[in-house]
Amino acid sequence: MAKAEVAIDVGYGFVKGVFESSRVHFASAVIRAPDLSVGAALGGMGGENVYEINGESYLVGEAALEAGAQRSWATDAAGRRDYPLLVAAALAKLRVPAGDIQLRVGVPLGHYSSGRAALRDALDGAVFRITDHTAKNTYFRVAEVRVYPQGVGAYAAAVADQPDLRRKPVGVVDIGYRTTDYLIVRHTADGRARPLRWGSADVGWQSVAAFCRDAVASDKALPINLEQIERALESGEFWWRGRRVELPLSQAEQELAQRVADAVQHAWRDEIDALAAVIVAGGAGARLAGLLPWPHVVVAPDPFYANARGYLLL
Template identity: 30%
Template sequence: MAKKNEMNENIITVGVDDGFAATDVVVMEGGAITKTMMIQSRARSGIHGTSVIGEAEDDQPVPCYETDGVKFTVGALSDAESARFDDYPFSPMNRTIVNHALRLVGLGGKKLRIATGLPLSVYYQGSDPNAEVIARKDRSIMTPVACIDGSAMPLIVEHKVFPEGLSAWVDYALGDDGRLRADPNESVGVIDIGGRTTDVAVVLPGRRIDHARCGSADIGVLNVVEQVRVALLKRFNVEMSGSQIELGLKTRSIKMWGKVLDIGTEIDEAVAQVTDGVLREVSRRLGQAVDLDRVLLVGGGAHLFRDVEKRYPHVVVPEHPEYANARGFAKYLNL
């Protein structure tokens, strides 16, 4: 049977991990990953324009949109709204950020088959997919988004919703060509640390999901961001935005008053506190994980919460773990 991309050569396959802190995009063309990109999941209601001295760069799309009668400006504005609210996956803000990310990666005007995700505790109702919630997410993503300047938008012709965490196992188990590359007799745990949630999953031999050990907890990178924000307020008496701190997590520094200041101590203290909560949730699901052949550590928090590796000696961190779910989405769609 021919693959979907062979039957629809003009339709591009895209995995979009539309998380509460970041939106990760993976593009597959011709059975291979051709592009990856990440943006902060930040936007603000209304039109908030900026201008460029001289000529604007052609590869910087206008970040102002309208959907369902609501206007948004996408980007790390100083007063951008956080995506840390329960209905974010189904919101106009979410679909606007997703469409902006697709435009940034060069897919404006292209026909797309995309997949997005939901946390495990939202995607499943017991051991069954929650059809109502999945349909709600599908309706939201398929709702039109228009660019204020009339530029061509991505043309989403098909959309699927997959469970986060388990999609990281798909990325691990399948090569870009869709062929199984993992031992089918393995038992694999997945720890997926995202912006707001930490998903834990177990896949048994025969691709069976152990639902009793799967679930989500409301803890992740954004908890670190909040604690660092409070620490910086105490240290400098300055209120820093979440988007500024999120960028500072990577460089362990932040710019104030024209100077680059080290915030490594604040980050380390925040990570240590949040790690305790992450490990409690993981331990509740996996125990000591002695029955598992390996444990995958993925998500945007994989680099930040490295102490998880000390708890489990058979942890595997894939290359670019922040893209694991989006890669899994794209690979599954490409079958």
């Protein structure tokens, strides 16, 4: 029986999963489930974001954030503990058939060299027994795992969708929640792709939330935390003590686009002009592409899922 091939891209901000035609995403947050009885009295707490994984109950995604979890993961011991739990939740949300799976996952470019072996070891052969909020039980075993650098997946997806770019020199700028990954891809005489000038900058969509928080807090002397602003950016409005407060979103996006451009320009220098295209991907890619200063910017089709889609093509 063929093993299901699944791609799960665990970013600092969001988990993105792709299986056949199914796609899911949720916040990269997980926490042991608290007593849910009070939430049940109000019509349910957690709902589809409550999972029992290998005998322990967890909240994932937005429900975990509301329960006090921190968004994002790391490559330290805590991160290696949480990463498999986020993968398990994504498998359940994607409704992957039970049994052995071939798993494709990614890590930020800046952590690929140092973190891929530990991540592979944490997932290879892992067994997940999962019960969801409907009491459905599912069993998975990771029969094979491949770890890819984020950005490379986005490149693979982009050239598959736009084959005219396949053999041309292109740059990739993958703008995520906390970091921006970038690389240039050129080809050898025999057609092999060769990555150049790759790296990761510590700037991403979280910077927009931080800019808005600082601007509003400074202007109105309000004790606002970052999580409150992030929720407001997702909902489209920010309320404080009964008043709706306007957030300087446009200014924040322009500031982030400039920081991304500065980081990429510093790494690529004049090479940026010798490219057929600069492919922009990532959760913030579509929003910021028009603010970047280069005339040859191309937005990757379906930029939010570009890495996960690309992992299945590598």
